[in-house]
Amino acid sequence: MSCCASGDKPPRPPKPVPPLYFPTRLPAEVQSRTPENFPVPLPYNQRTTYCAEVGADYVGKSVLLCGWVHNRRDHGGMVFIDLRDRTGLVQLKFNPETDPGAHTIAGRLRSEFCICVRGHVAARPEGLANPNLKSGMIEVNVHEIDILSESPTPRFPIEENIDANEELRLEYRYLDLRRTPMQKALITRHRIAKEIRDYFDDHGFYEIETPFLTKSTPEGARDFLVPSRVIPGTFFALPQSPQLFKQLLMMSGFDRYIQIVRCFRDEDLRADRQPEFTQLDLEMSFVQAIDVQNIIEGLIARLMKKILGVEVKPPFPRMSYDQAMAEYGIDRPDTRYDLRIRDVSAVAKRCEFNVFLDALAKPDGCVRCIRVPGGAEMTRKEIDTLTEDMKGIGAGGLPLVKVAQENGAVVFQTGIAKFFNPQTTAEMCAASGAQPGDLLLFAADRVANVCKYLSWLRETVAKRRNLIPANQWNFLWVQDFPMFEYNEEDGRHYAVHHPFTAPRDEDLHLLDTTPAKAKAKAYDIVLNGIELGGGSIRIHRTEVQQQVFKILHLTPEEQTAKFGFLLEALRYGPPPHGGIALGLDRMVMLFTGAASIRDVFSFPKTARAYCPMTQAPSPVAQAQLDELYLRLNVPAKPAK
RNA sequence: GGGGUCGUAGCUCAAUUGGUCAGAGCGCCGCCCUGUCACGGCGGAGGCUGCGGGUUCGAGUCCCGUCGACCUCGCCA
Numbered sequence: 029m030s031c032c033a034s035g036d037k038p039p040r041p042p043k044p045v046p047p048l049y050f051p052t053r054l055p056a057e058v059q060s061r062t063p064e065n066f067p068v069p070l071p072y073n074q075r076t077t078y079c080a081e082v083g084a085d086y087v088g089k090s091v092l093l094c095g096w097v098h099n100r101r102d103h104g105g106m107v108f109i110d111l112r113d114r115t116g117l118v119q120l121k122f123n124p125e126t127d128p129g130a131h132t133i134a135g136r137l138r139s140e141f142c143i144c145v146r147g148h149v150a151a152r153p154e155g156l157a158n159p160n161l162k163s164g165m166i167e168v169n170v171h172e173i174d175i176l177s178e179s180p181t182p183r184f185p186i187e188e189n190i191d192a193n194e195e196l197r198l199e200y201r202y203l204d205l206r207r208t209p210m211q212k213a214l215i216t217r218h219r220i221a222k223e224i225r226d227y228f229d230d231h232g233f234y235e236i237e238t239p240f241l242t243k244s245t246p247e248g249a250r251d252f253l254v255p256s257r258v259i260p261g262t263f264f265a266l267p268q269s270p271q272l273f274k275q276l277l278m279m280s281g282f283d284r285y286i287q288i289v290r291c292f293r294d295e296d297l298r299a300d301r302q303p304e305f306t307q308l309d310l311e312m313s314f315v316q317a318i319d320v321q322n323i324i325e326g327l328i329a330r331l332m333k334k335i336l337g338v339e340v341k342p343p344f345p346r347m348s349y350d351q352a353m354a355e356y357g358i359d360r361p362d363t364r365y366d367l368r369i370r371d372v373s374a375v376a377k378r379c380e381f382n383v384f385l386d387a388l389a390k391p392d393g394c395v396r397c398i399r400v401p402g403g404a405e406m407t408r409k410e411i412d413t414l415t416e417d418m419k420g421i422g423a424g425g426l427p428l429v430k431v432a433q434e435n436g437a438v439v440f441q442t443g444i445a446k447f448f449n450p451q452t453t454a455e456m457c458a459a460s461g462a463q464p465g466d467l468l469l470f471a472a473d474r475v476a477n478v479c480k481y482l483s484w485l486r487e488t489v490a491k492r493r494n495l496i497p498a499n500q501w502n503f504l505w506v507q508d509f510p511m512f513e514y515n516e517e518d519g520r521h522y523a524v525h526h527p528f529t530a531p532r533d534e535d536l537h538l539l540d541t542t543p544a545k546a547k548a549k550a551y552d553i554v555l556n557g558i559e560l561g562g563g564s565i566r567i568h569r570t571e572v573q574q575q576v577f578k579i580l581h582l583t584p585e586e587q588t589a590k591f592g593f594l595l596e597a598l599r600y601g602p603p604p605h606g607g608i609a610l611g612l613d614r615m616v617m618l619f620t621g622a623a624s625i626r627d628v629f630s631f632p633k634t635a636r637a638y639c640p641m642t643q644a645p646s647p648v649a650q651a652q653l654d655e656l657y658l659r660l661n662v663p664a665k666p667a668k
Numbered sequence: 669g670g671g672g673u674c675g676u677a678g679c680u681c682a683a684u685u686g687g688u689c690a691g692a693g694c695g696c697c698g699c700c701c702u703g704u705c706a707c708g709g710c711g712g713a714g715g716c717u718g719c720g721g722g723u724u725c726g727a728g729u730c731c732c733g734u735c736g737a738c739c740u741c742g743c744c745a
Contacts, residue, residue: 099705099706101703101704101705101707101708102701102704102707103701103702103703103704103707103708104700104701104702105701105702105703106702106703106704107702107704108703108704108705108707110705117705119704119705121703121704123702124702125702138696139695152703153703156703156704156705158704158705160705161705164705181678181695181696182678182679183678183679184678184679184680184695185679185694185695190679190680191679191680192679192680193674193675193679193680193737193738194737194738195736195737195738196679196737245745247745248744248745249743249744249745250743250744268744268745271745293744294744295743295744296669296742296743296744297744298739298740298744299738299739299740301744416672417671417672417740419671420670420671420672420740420741421671421740421741421742422670422671422741422742480741484740484741513745522745523745524745525745526745527745528745529745580745624738634736634737634738635737635738635739636736636737638736640737
């Protein structure tokens with residue numbers, strides 16, 4: 029863009045070259061001595077080392093250090109500054125008697141000023157070492173200082189632990205990232221990524237990039253769309269994953285592929301979800317599930333060892349999807365604690381409790397429960413809170429009984445105890461394994477809801493009652509997922525994993541007859557109840573792929589329109605292949621102990637996918653819309 | 669889209685049933701202080717209680733709406 033309205037102006041004089049350092053303004057009496065004390069700016073490009081690296085071996089040596097003012101302790105005479113960089117802190121000492129010029133400037137320093145100092149390193153006097161600092165044995169006697177840039181007081185302190193509100197931290201993300209825990213998280217993230225690349229390089233994988241501007245996928249998450257300027261009325265989608273590209277790379281014969289790759293999904297966010305996130309994506313040719321699992325187990329063992337110093341020993345336990353759902357109510361069970369789900373429908377059927385009876389009358393209705401050992405001690409308040417929270421996730425309520433002993437007989441108390449007679453009480457105890465002192469929590473509804481409620485209860489009770497052991501790393505493979513899930517509302521099947529997942533060989537024939545019964549060659553890797561990733565062996569035969577598409581209600585025309593390139597590629601000698609994708613962000617989160625995925629992103633977004641720092645997303649100029657042939661259709665807010 | 673928690677000084681929070689309730693700690697500013705490292709001492713500044721309505725003699729407090737943050741259900745093949 030030109031800023032000149034008229035063309036005939038004389039050439040502007042060249043702009044003065046900005047000084048290499050922020051001019052240090054001194055009080056008059058000191059400024060007059062500047063040429064003497066500070067003949068040239070300090071050569072900040074010749075840094076000796078990082079702050080926390082200055083140790084006993086530097087004693088007596090001259091050092092040049094750069095960093096930020098972390099803290100100032102001004103005694104009127106002596107001034108101490110903690111200088112901070114990405115390694116940590118070092119104490120600077122300004123002595124008015126030996127270095128009056130530097131001392132005067134030290135008086136002007138404020139938090140987060142960026143400075144460069146030269147001085148000599150001295151061992152701290154006896155008894156004055158600071159054991160909390162890595163460089164606490166020494167200090168730097170500063171002779172010269174340059175203020176490279178100043179800073180207003182930050183809206184929140186740059187400290188290890190802060191409780192500033194997160195929106196504010198995101199608005200000033202660059203300041204938040206100066207904090208040690210944030211730096212540690214991103215540095216750990218780097219180390220994990222590097223370790224991953226080294227590992228796969230060792231195992232003969234090639235990292236190959238795939239497009240971000242690609243084709244919208246019909247199923248799965250909502251796509252982020254990018255309009256094409258060149259072909260009006262058409263759109264790219266940002267990839268939800270490089271799934272098809274990596275399969276095509278197998279067809280190209282690369283045999284072993286990995287990529288640490290950004291993926292995009294336009295869905296509502298959570299504490300462990302961002303709209304753009306990073307996957308470790310891999311694909312291998314001529315493999316079965318066990319081969320992919322072996323590779324991943326090796327990777328995880330190596331990461332755990334190198335990053336955390338923890339030994340884990342493959343192979344990891346395997347669990348079928350059916351078992352996971354039956355015992356844990358979820359396809360990613362946390363096996364660090366028990367609280368397993370028991371089906372008690374048979375006994376419930378004979379209780380005069382309408383909630384149970386109504387549930388059992390429904391199609392695939394059931395009554396299941398979890399037994400909380402010693403849970404009878406839970407207070408009324410705890411139980412009421414639990415009940416309220418259950419309603420919050422959609423349950424009608426929380427039927428429960430406390431198990432007690434009276435005159436040598438086991439009895440139920442409180443809650444729905446009155447619906448049990450001695451006979452059903454005994455049978456319920458047998459079915460649930462209940463002992464006196466326990467609490468039984470029930471859910472009665474259709475299976476899907478019961479699983480949802482009880483898996484939530486399991487996790488919540490375990491957390492609230494501190495049943496989760498610390499420092500335990502329970503890796504688990506969940507496998508034998510169903511191929512499809514039948515949706516009653518629109519009367520069709522949906523892929524549980526994705527439409528390219530191969531059925532088990534022995535279930536191939538079920539695709540013709542009862543596809544809902546077919547199991548897939550799919551596997552998820554779960555750590556402590558968190559899904560780290562999932563993968564599958566893919567379909568490499570055209571006719572099977574077409575059959576699966578058909579079950580998914582894709583007409584041959586739709587198949588061609590959406591996946592023609594894949595079906596075509598499958599004609600040209602595709603190798604059997606399979607792979608997996610792991611959520612890198614979640615992995616970093618677990619390795620660093622971060623509470624939120626936002627803490628392992630450099631610049632994350634809020635729950636509304638908004639960036640308080642850049643204020644993205646934002647409106648664009650009409651001209652930009654015109655260029656893309658777009659017209660907005662934003663509904664006005666309904667007035668009330 | 670549903671449920672929950674929250675919004676008061678730069679930051680974190682308090683303010684009894686609606687009634688001297690505009691408060692504290694930290695931070696910030698000024699002065700003093702030569703061994704601090706959560707330095708210390710004295711003094712000071714700083715507020716549209718998210719925003720908009722309503723009830724009331726009176727609202728930070730109650731009601732309605734709205735905006736935003738976080739958690740969660742749906743959603744995320």
